[in-house]
Amino acid sequence: MTTRTIAVVSAGLSDPSSTRLLADRLAAATVEALRARGEDATVEVVELRGHARDLADNLTSGFANEPLQAAIDTVVGADGLIAVTPVFSASYSGLFKTFFDVLDKESLTGKPVLLGATAGTPRHSLVVEHAMRPLLAYLRAVVAPTGVFAATEDWAGGGVDRSLAGRIDRAAGELAGLVTGRPAATRPADPFADPTTSFEELLKGR
Amino acid sequence: MQFGIFTVGDVTPDPTTGRAPTEAERVKSLITIALKAEEVGLDVFAQGQHHNPPFVVSSPTTTLGYIAAKTEKLVLSTSTTLITTTDPVKIAEDFATLQHVADGRVDLMMGRGNTGPVYPWFGKDIRDGIPLAVENYQLLRRLWREDVVNWEGQFRTPLQGFTSTPRPLDGVPPFVWHGSIRSPQIAEQAAYYGDGFFHNHIFWPPEHTERMVEFYRRRFEHYGHGSADQAIVGLGGQVFMRKNSQDAVREFRPYFDHAPVYGGGPSLEEFTSQTPLTVGSPEQVIERTLGFRDYVGDYQRQLFLIDHAGLPLKTVLEQLDILGEEVVPVLRREFAALKPAHVPDAPTHASLVAAAGGGHASTVHAADDVTGRTVETVARA
Numbered sequence: 001m002t003t004r005t006i007a008v009v010s011a012g013l014s015d016p017s018s019t020r021l022l023a024d025r026l027a028a029a030t031v032e033a034l035r036a037r038g039e040d041a042t043v044e045v046v047e048l049r050g051h052a053r054d055l056a057d058n059l060t061s062g063f064a065n066e067p068l069q070a071a072i073d074t075v076v077g078a079d080g081l082i083a084v085t086p087v088f089s090a091s092y093s094g095l096f097k098t099f100f101d102v103l104d105k106e107s108l109t110g111k112p113v114l115l116g117a118t119a120g121t122p123r124h125s126l127v128v129e130h131a132m133r134p135l136l137a138y139l140r141a142v143v144a145p146t147g148v149f150a151a152t153e154d155w156a157g158g159g160v161d162r163s164l165a166g167r168i169d170r171a172a173g174e175l176a177g178l179v180t181g182r183p184a185a186t187r188p189a190d191p192f193a194d195p196t197t198s199f200e201e202l203l204k205g206r
Numbered sequence: 207m208q209f210g211i212f213t214v215g216d217v218t219p220d221p222t223t224g225r226a227p228t229e230a231e232r233v234k235s236l237i238t239i240a241l242k243a244e245e246v247g248l249d250v251f252a253q254g255q256h257h258n259p260p261f262v263v264s265s266p267t268t269t270l271g272y273i274a275a276k277t278e279k280l281v282l283s284t285s286t287t288l289i290t291t292t293d294p295v296k297i298a299e300d301f302a303t304l305q306h307v308a309d310g311r312v313d314l315m316m317g318r319g320n321t322g323p324v325y326p327w328f329g330k331d332i333r334d335g336i337p338l339a340v341e342n343y344q345l346l347r348r349l350w351r352e353d354v355v356n357w358e359g360q361f362r363t364p365l366q367g368f369t370s371t372p373r374p375l376d377g378v379p380p381f382v383w384h385g386s387i388r389s390p391q392i393a394e395q396a397a398y399y400g401d402g403f404f405h406n407h408i409f410w411p412p413e414h415t416e417r418m419v420e421f422y423r424r425r426f427e428h429y430g431h432g433s434a435d436q437a438i439v440g441l442g443g444q445v446f447m448r449k450n451s452q453d454a455v456r457e458f459r460p461y462f463d464h465a466p467v468y469g470g471g472p473s474l475e476e477f478t479s480q481t482p483l484t485v486g487s488p489e490q491v492i493e494r495t496l497g498f499r500d501y502v503g504d505y506q507r508q509l510f511l512i513d514h515a516g517l518p519l520k521t522v523l524e525q526l527d528i529l530g531e532e533v534v535p536v537l538r539r540e541f542a543a544l545k546p547a548h549v550p551d552a553p554t555h556a557s558l559v560a561a562a563g564g565g566h567a568s569t570v571h572a573a574d575d576v577t578g579r580t581v582e583t584v585a586r587a
Contacts, residue, residue: 206344
């Protein structure tokens with residue numbers, strides 16, 4: 001049985017946060033969906049709150065410190081990514097965006113990604129489509145067609161309502177399909193490998 | 207091994223007084239610092255090149271020429287010479303002239319410059335940084351090595367029958383280092399020519415330096431210039447010292463907190479643990495610096511940044527005293543004891559002349575339009 005790694009990036013700030021709650025539901029459903037396809041999966045969660053200062057430091061210093069680099073390596077090296085943010089001022093939170101700002105812009109190319117967002121009101125429901133999806137499109141990730149948005153009322157009444165559960169399962173199935181359709185994750189090209197273009201080639205005509 | 211200092215020539219207000227030196231004071235302070243470097247027994251003074259405020263180092267050979275006249279032994283270098291936006295013809299002329307003025311005590315470090323707005327001021331585009339560095343440096347080499355150059359490239363007006371004057375001292379061009387923080391292409395360029403590679407080794411974790419130097423060494427060997435451990439490596443480093451390390455930390459903290467490149471991010475403590483920045487006692491600086499060898503191997507040149515972020519001249523001169531009296535003599539002894547015999551020293555004008563089989567008069571005379579003799583025939587005669 002192939003074992004896949006699914007990285008989860010959650011930008012929730014409280015503990016427990018509804019963002020993390022949604023992230024966990026998406027992760028569990030994805031593991032289920034992969035099992036149904038005959039593949040095992042391990043889940044590695046990156047809580048961005050714990051890297052809030054690391055990320056701010058990265059903005060000014062230009063490099064990731066060790067804990068942040070470990071989180072980046074987890075995400076970049078995973079077979080699939082689940083990214084969930086709370087909605088702040090009609091978009092993803094600054095913390096969420098900062099994590100994607102400090103990634104090498106090539107590092108998520110072709111990565112299967114499932115998007116989720118949470119908010120206090122359903123009127124933010126298009127944030128997944130209008131804010132998150134363009135960000136991941138810029139990074140050339142392969143984003144599952146279904147994004148999952150959950151407002152306060154989706155969690156109300158002591159349980160998840162049927163439509164949220166249905167959206168989670170559909171989205172997880174899509175992510176599992178994207179992951180199993182691909183070879184296991186490969187590391188980005190090593191910039192310090194011997195060059196493929198000779199220096200004489202670069203000098204040609206100069 | 208060579209020890210020295212490098213400066214970026216910034217005019218930064220002293221955060222403890224709010225006062226910035228005038229440009230006149232800063233230009234003069236660079237000279238004072240360089241003369242002090244020689245006085246305390248350092249080997250190298252390297253000066254940056256910038257064309258925008260808050261810097262005063264747009265014309266490096268003017269300052270270096272004056273320092274040359276006032277010193278006896280100091281090697282004058284750059285940190286860096288902008289190979290992207292400076293006309294290679296001007297670099298060839300300026301530094302060959304400086305060689306004559308300084309009796310050969312000259313080398314250069316090439317850098318691309320990472321300030322985007324500067325490029326268009328010189329008709330260039332930062333996105334062409336690497337191709338500019340490749341083309342311009344290849345032309346610079348030819349201008350120093352060939353008496354008459356016919357050349358055409360992508361970025362500069364073609365040259366027909368051009369002779370860069372004066373010719374290099376003794377017919378031997380200055381040694382060149384290539385500086386880059388994270389572009390393997392530049393390490394490759396240094397390796398291709400068998401030139402030196404310098405990593406500025408400040409602001410970033412040492413793993414970046416380690417990977418770049420390892421790559422340069424491997425490629426230096428690939429191109430047949432010697433074994434990997436014979437490649438010519440230089441490192442930067444930033445230090446601030448007082449007898450007691452707590453005093454050093456207390457005195458340096460406001461400069462760190464307000465430095466444009468440091469402030470607002472990781473704390474001084476985080477920066478000193480994550481990067482080679484060392485703020486403490488001379489003993490701590492010695493120990494840290496000796497540790498650089500653990501990840502880059504035996505290397506040839508260590509330059510320290512000491513006049514940055516608004517530190518007053520008086521403080522900088524005190525730092526030079528500590529470097530010269532307490533730090534560098536120990537480092538010199540310790541590094542020399544560790545270095546195997548087959549690892550070379552950094553090339554100097556004397557060693558390059560010897561390697562060339564002696565100097566030769568290199569003057570090129572003008573073409574004579576009466577007899578029809580050309581520069582080529584005169585050079586051959």
